Amino acid sequence: MAKIGVFVCHCGENIASKVDTGNLVKALSDHPGVEICNEYKYFCSDPGQETVKRAIRENNLTGVVVAACSPRMHETTFRKACAEAGLNPYMLELANIREQCSWVHSDKDQATEKAIEITRSLVEKVKRNNELKPISVPVTRRALVIGGGIAGIQAALDIAGAGREVILVEREPSIGGHMSQLSETFPTLDCSQCILTPRMVEAIQHPNIKVLTYSEVEEVDGYIGNFKVKVRKKARYVDIDKCTGCGDCIQKCPVKKIPSEFECGLGNRTAIYTPFAQAVPNKPVIDKNRCTYFKNGKCKICQKTCQIENCIDFEMQDTYEEYEVGAIVVATGFQIQDTSVYGEYGYGKYKDVITGLSFERLASASGPTAGKILRPSDGKEPETVVFIQCAGSRDPSKGVKYCSKICCMYTAKHAMLYAHKHHGSNSKIFYMDIRAAGKGYDEFTRRAIEEDEAEYLRGRVSKVFEENGKLIVRGVDTLLGKPVEVAADMVVLATAIVPQPDAKEFAKRIGIGYDEYGFYNEAHLKLRPVETATAGIYLCGACQSPKDIPDSVAQASAAAAKVLGLFSREQLEREPVVAAVGESTCAGCWGCVYACPYNAIEQKEIRDRNGNLIKEVASVNPGLCQGCGTCVTFCRSNSIDLAGFTEKQIFAEVMAL
Amino acid sequence: MGIQEQYRSEAAALLSSGEVKLVIGFGAGSTADRRRPLFARTPEEAEKFVLDAACIANLSTYLVAEGLLSDGKKVGVFLKPDGIRSVNILISEAQLKPEQVVILGYAIENGKDVVPLEGCNISDFSIGEKIRSHTPPTHVIEAAEKIEAMSAEERFEFWKEEFAKCIKCYACRQVCPMCYCRRCIVDVNQPQWVSTSSHTLGNFEWNLVRAFHLAGRCAACGACDRACPVNIPLRLVNYRMGKEVRSAFDYVAGENSDQKPVLASFKQDDPETFIL
Ligand SMILES: Cc1cc2nc3c(=O)[nH]c(=O)nc-3n(C[C@H](O)[C@H](O)[C@H](O)COP(=O)(O)OP(=O)(O)OC[C@H]3O[C@@H](n4cnc5c(N)ncnc54)[C@H](O)[C@@H]3O)c2cc1C
Ligand code: SF4
Ligand code: SF4
Ligand code: SF4
Ligand code: SF4
Numbered sequence: 001m002a003k004i005g006v007f008v009c010h011c012g013e014n015i016a017s018k019v020d021t022g023n024l025v026k027a028l029s030d031h032p033g034v035e036i037c038n039e040y041k042y043f044c045s046d047p048g049q050e051t052v053k054r055a056i057r058e059n060n061l062t063g064v065v066v067a068a069c070s071p072r073m074h075e076t077t078f079r080k081a082c083a084e085a086g087l088n089p090y091m092l093e094l095a096n097i098r099e100q101c102s103w104v105h106s107d108k109d110q111a112t113e114k115a116i117e118i119t120r121s122l123v124e125k126v127k128r129n130n131e132l133k134p135i136s137v138p139v140t141r142r143a144l145v146i147g148g149g150i151a152g153i154q155a156a157l158d159i160a161g162a163g164r165e166v167i168l169v170e171r172e173p174s175i176g177g178h179m180s181q182l183s184e185t186f187p188t189l190d191c192s193q194c195i196l197t198p199r200m201v202e203a204i205q206h207p208n209i210k211v212l213t214y215s216e217v218e219e220v221d222g223y224i225g226n227f228k229v230k231v232r233k234k235a236r237y238v239d240i241d242k243c244t245g246c247g248d249c250i251q252k253c254p255v256k257k258i259p260s261e262f263e264c265g266l267g268n269r270t271a272i273y274t275p276f277a278q279a280v281p282n283k284p285v286i287d288k289n290r291c292t293y294f295k296n297g298k299c300k301i302c303q304k305t306c307q308i309e310n311c312i313d314f315e316m317q318d319t320y321e322e323y324e325v326g327a328i329v330v331a332t333g334f335q336i337q338d339t340s341v342y343g344e345y346g347y348g349k350y351k352d353v354i355t356g357l358s359f360e361r362l363a364s365a366s367g368p369t370a371g372k373i374l375r376p377s378d379g380k381e382p383e384t385v386v387f388i389q390c391a392g393s394r395d396p397s398k399g400v401k402y403c404s405k406i407c408c409m410y411t412a413k414h415a416m417l418y419a420h421k422h423h424g425s426n427s428k429i430f431y432m433d434i435r436a437a438g439k440g441y442d443e444f445t446r447r448a449i450e451e452d453e454a455e456y457l458r459g460r461v462s463k464v465f466e467e468n469g470k471l472i473v474r475g476v477d478t479l480l481g482k483p484v485e486v487a488a489d490m491v492v493l494a495t496a497i498v499p500q501p502d503a504k505e506f507a508k509r510i511g512i513g514y515d516e517y518g519f520y521n522e523a524h525l526k527l528r529p530v531e532t533a534t535a536g537i538y539l540c541g542a543c544q545s546p547k548d549i550p551d552s553v554a555q556a557s558a559a560a561a562k563v564l565g566l567f568s569r570e571q572l573e574r575e576p577v578v579a580a581v582g583e584s585t586c587a588g589c590w591g592c593v594y595a596c597p598y599n600a601i602e603q604k605e606i607r608d609r610n611g612n613l614i615k616e617v618a619s620v621n622p623g624l625c626q627g628c629g630t631c632v633t634f635c636r637s638n639s640i641d642l643a644g645f646t647e648k649q650i651f652a653e654v655m656a657l
Numbered sequence: 658m659g660i661q662e663q664y665r666s667e668a669a670a671l672l673s674s675g676e677v678k679l680v681i682g683f684g685a686g687s688t689a690d691r692r693r694p695l696f697a698r699t700p701e702e703a704e705k706f707v708l709d710a711a712c713i714a715n716l717s718t719y720l721v722a723e724g725l726l727s728d729g730k731k732v733g734v735f736l737k738p739d740g741i742r743s744v745n746i747l748i749s750e751a752q753l754k755p756e757q758v759v760i761l762g763y764a765i766e767n768g769k770d771v772v773p774l775e776g777c778n779i780s781d782f783s784i785g786e787k788i789r790s791h792t793p794p795t796h797v798i799e800a801a802e803k804i805e806a807m808s809a810e811e812r813f814e815f816w817k818e819e820f821a822k823c824i825k826c827y828a829c830r831q832v833c834p835m836c837y838c839r840r841c842i843v844d845v846n847q848p849q850w851v852s853t854s855s856h857t858l859g860n861f862e863w864n865l866v867r868a869f870h871l872a873g874r875c876a877a878c879g880a881c882d883r884a885c886p887v888n889i890p891l892r893l894v895n896y897r898m899g900k901e902v903r904s905a906f907d908y909v910a911g912e913n914s915d916q917k918p919v920l921a922s923f924k925q926d927d928p929e930t931f932i933l
Contacts, residue, residue, distance in 0.1 A: 508925055585840040589750040591921040613727075616751075634921055636870045637838035638845045651848035 009068035018102035149177020151541025152331035158560030160208035174279035183363035224536030249302035267368030382489030392496030407494035415454035577627035592631035600624035669700035680733035715878035742911025829881035
């Protein structure tokens, strides 16, 4: 016989102001199977929980319904209370009469009626609940970090530093990300390479970190604590274990005029190349699309030059490796927006209209001009440089709606670097607002204005065109309310920060959410900023939103802390809400096998005593099942049931309404 | 030699060589214009096969009879394009192994001429307009369009009247090759989701459940329609569901046997109109 206790919570006034709890108690007291029904101001408080526990003990209750808030708020609280009173915690149901009732209704009579119905239906459900036991699953204490920019490197170092193994996957030939392209960094103006390269080297030399460059994550299966990932190591045509990084091959490669991606096209590279001098690993890669041998079957000069046998291998193929990991950190970073959408700024038309990232390369000591600010068109020093901020950001019509956050800062930095490198510099900055919130940030932009004489003009630029060898920048100064025209030698666009072009597709592949642009979604913007909605997958760096280095690094360490928290346990307790297949009725159509988003369903053979195959049926792996119920709804023969939400329970719940 | 003779001797040859254990075809029916399924196990029996424009049934439904193919032996079967489509669907749903089915394919043109279809393995038929053509006869489309043109209320009234006739004999389920489940959801009584009595609610529940279960799986053979003793135009429901699936997922059931069940599988370019 069912003996159900029903506990009606007022939630202060939250429920009681809209639901007549007295009536609710009266109605439920008469409901068949209800042994005891109480109301109280706050059942989640200590005395409230004590009441529930005492009622369980004194009345030998077989089930409990707390009519209160959403199970997301207090299911754990009351499950614990039940367990402490000796009742299986899964014999508890929360009837949500707050979010689903009192908060959304104004008519007290109707709200009360609805609250009664909701609570009744949960009583009918709980009568059919079964005692369940949490499933414990082992945790693989190894992490996968995807993306080897500063964020990924930092996360990997933190996890590895705590003694856990890390697989760091980077799709480019070298780790480092955008930070390796920067000249000096705001707000301290320290050289980017100087602070980054030690981290890169530490990562590759760390005994706990396995760095896989020129590799991509192809598949992610499994769940928190137990992911299986498949990594494709792209054919590099150079055996990095054998290669000493001497660079002789690069010297001899006859294809020398390939615009270097790393130099934003301002410098050239060869077909066999390392992207930059401090690349880690400092081992070349062959660009198959540009290599003469791959194009017409003749050359192999690099191979002939190489002193080491079989180091350069034109037959190399992509290889696949599988890893088991317990947690994944996504740190895939950003791209800059393609500025050619702004035809009026002349990007792509005039050589001396460049992006901020190109300016970084010009200002970089290791860059194509050895750190001199020279115009790409004629190599002359520009006398006047115009910087256009928000060239894409905060522009819903052509660019993106959001603020890219870092451009105000790096534009100020660019003006400063220009002033430091070129005396008599004349920089003019068109801006909408100067957003410089951050430690030392406002001081930094002030310095650009006050010490380095950057001239800030508040307003948008309407057009850039060439006249008598000058770039004429036409815009408005909204503070003076006047149109302005500046004759410049170079124009630098602070392009918007956008997600990686394949960000959405990649998110789908690994199973995380993204926003309208393709930046990855955190589980909660304020309270869970480094977790994704997929348990065990964490985020850091600019793949989540535009970020500067301090923020990226802070978030990377936060993600690492989450991973290490997970890895502090050997076992994870999982909800026993898992599906099971009724083998006698399963028709073996495999619909559920396709439908299951977690690949938790396998095919199983049923054999007779002599080993003859009778039939094949679906079989759920409870370790993988997340209890989503997709298979249950899919199965036409109604052969799958979900523990904790069985068809009988749901049916009783519905019929009670 | 006419097609009937040709296929009789092909069937006889399949049986006498032992390649197949059984050939499912048509024999004479109770009246001159009806044909009934004939199961030939010997070359002699194969001589009784009839093949003419009255052979419209979709014989693939017998292939999923419990235990028929569990010995791994092959079976021959006379199939029109719709039957071939259903075999494709059954293969993609793992109910048949392609190598176990030998097809004697034919098509009926202009309602009277019976022409052979080249090939004998299901893979021989996977392409080709005849198989791909999913257009049901014009009168079906016309009838469907008439219903589509109705207002929601009129449409509801129409189907209410039609479904009111249903006597829950489950002949539609019995004849449909896609209704191969050993236990149909209507036979589940713990809990009883679909009520068994043939009142309005029960009838709606049954006919709608069947419509959903066939969405993206119906071969458009019309067997259900013909089987229904009270003449409910069932294929119109299935035609409509097929149309929905086609417009949403660019998917026509039975085009080939490599298709993944459309409503169970996920493609990256699937529309997400249901996500608000
Ligand atoms: C012009 C400019 C100037 C800047 N100046 C400063 C400055 O002065 N100070 C400052 O603090 N910040 C500055 N920044 C911002 C800084 O670059 C970023 O904060 C930082 O690079 C973010 O690091 P990240 O690791 O998140 O991303 P990234 O640096 O973009 O690194 C991401 C890495 O992930 C890899 N990756 C991407 N997708 C995959 C995949 N699917 N599989 C494997 N690997 C993948 C990429 O190849 C890349 O190596 C500047 C940015 C720009 C554009
Ligand atoms: S969907 Fe149902 S019938 Fe089909 S394989 Fe899965 S459990 Fe079996
Ligand atoms: S409930 Fe079913 S579909 Fe969902 S994860 Fe479990 S087995 Fe897969
Ligand atoms: S639902 Fe009707 S038309 Fe469709 S395959 Fe089944 S029997 Fe044929
Ligand atoms: S064949 Fe007709 S009467 Fe029989 S169950 Fe199907 S729809 Fe109802």
